[in-house]
Amino acid sequence: MQHFLLSSKARSISLKAVFTMGEDKAYKTFCDMRWPENDGEAVCPRCGCVEVYGIATRRKFKCVACHHQFSVTSGTIFASRKMSFTDLLAAIVIFVNGAKGIAALQLSRDLDCQYKTAFVLTHKLREAMRREMAGRQLDGIVEIDGAYFGGYSKPENRKEDRKDRRLKANLTGKRQCVVIMRERGGKSLPFIVRNEGDAVPFVRDHVGTLTTIMADEGTGWDALHAGWDTRRINHSVAFSDEGACTNQAESYFSRLRRMEVGTHHHIAGPYLNAYAGEASWREDNRRTDNGAQAGMVAMAAMGSRVSRQWKGYWQRAG
Numbered sequence: 001m002q003h004f005l006l007s008s009k010a011r012s013i014s015l016k017a018v019f020t021m022g023e024d025k026a027y028k029t030f031c032d033m034r035w036p037e038n039d040g041e042a043v044c045p046r047c048g049c050v051e052v053y054g055i056a057t058r059r060k061f062k063c064v065a066c067h068h069q070f071s072v073t074s075g076t077i078f079a080s081r082k083m084s085f086t087d088l089l090a091a092i093v094i095f096v097n098g099a100k101g102i103a104a105l106q107l108s109r110d111l112d113c114q115y116k117t118a119f120v121l122t123h124k125l126r127e128a129m130r131r132e133m134a135g136r137q138l139d140g141i142v143e144i145d146g147a148y149f150g151g152y153s154k155p156e157n158r159k160e161d162r163k164d165r166r167l168k169a170n171l172t173g174k175r176q177c178v179v180i181m182r183e184r185g186g187k188s189l190p191f192i193v194r195n196e197g198d199a200v201p202f203v204r205d206h207v208g209t210l211t212t213i214m215a216d217e218g219t220g221w222d223a224l225h226a227g228w229d230t231r232r233i234n235h236s237v238a239f240s241d242e243g244a245c246t247n248q249a250e251s252y253f254s255r256l257r258r259m260e261v262g263t264h265h266h267i268a269g270p271y272l273n274a275y276a277g278e279a280s281w282r283e284d285n286r287r288t289d290n291g292a293q294a295g296m297v298a299m300a301a302m303g304s305r306v307s308r309q310w311k312g313y314w315q316r317a318g
């Protein structure tokens with residue numbers, strides 16, 4: 001069964017379409033995304049029972065077997081939503097449409113909601129994007145690269161002062177390194193470390209041993225040679241290992257920098273991991289239609305992965 005956002009009609013989805021569909025259809029869309037295996041009909045999130053009473057006026061359900069009361073968003077990241085279903089759907093569309101990310105302030109203006117509501121919602125959507133990456137394994141040819149965020153102080157003009165600034169940035173402890181691993185023709189996976197050299201354990205966890213890794217000349221990557229076929233490029237000389245390049249990893253960082261400079265102005269600190277994940281998701285899905293993107297984010301947010309486990313439950317019980 002295909003829910004609305006994955007149907008061909010929604011290949012591209014406009015805000016106009018969202019607001020034209022109205023609250024009932026938006027609600028139905030969320031039911032379809034929450035319970036795709038049951039044709040959008042409610043399933044008890046506590047015991048998996050498909051026999052439920054609908055309390056239609058309040059859009060609530062009560063389980064026949066265990067008497068648990070729930071709604072379409074119970075147990076999902078939208079559980080304490082303050083928005084209408086139409087606004088929530090619109091928020092998802094605005095969010096996926098923002099190639100450079102979307103600022104909470106912008107979203108709060110677009111939807112006429114409180115800044116705090118928009119702030120929490122955008123972070124929940126990032127969390128949903130991040131969730132799709134859990135346990136990701138990369139193989140084949142994997143490009144790896146790192147870039148530093150945060151801990152900036154104002155650049156000085158004199159060269160010796162610049163050097164000093166880098167030292168100070170180091171000392172603040174706020175400087176973090178985003179490392180991206182990107183499979184050629186496949187998915188990417190970012191993570192946060194203090195220095196590139198700290199990345200090896202993460203690489204070990206997520207990159208197969210038969211992988212060929214492409215890395216630049218940074219000494220932090222030297223340790224990769226011990227575990228993988230590793231090819232190096234050297235940006236400062238005219239030759240490198242044959243065919244080695246990290247262009248895909250670099251385009252990831254140019255998107256993350258565009259998000260920083262163009263939208264958020266400051267992405268370091270506790271949310272760096274969330275923004276790094278968002279940039280990865282956007283890179284990986286950059287050729288996907290926005291309707292399908294909205295569907296992917298919404299499905300992940302509605303915890304469809306858990307629902308698929310319940311599908312097995314029904315088959316066993318059925």
Ligand SMILES: [Zn+2]
Binds near residue numbers: 048064067
């Ligand atoms: Zn139940």
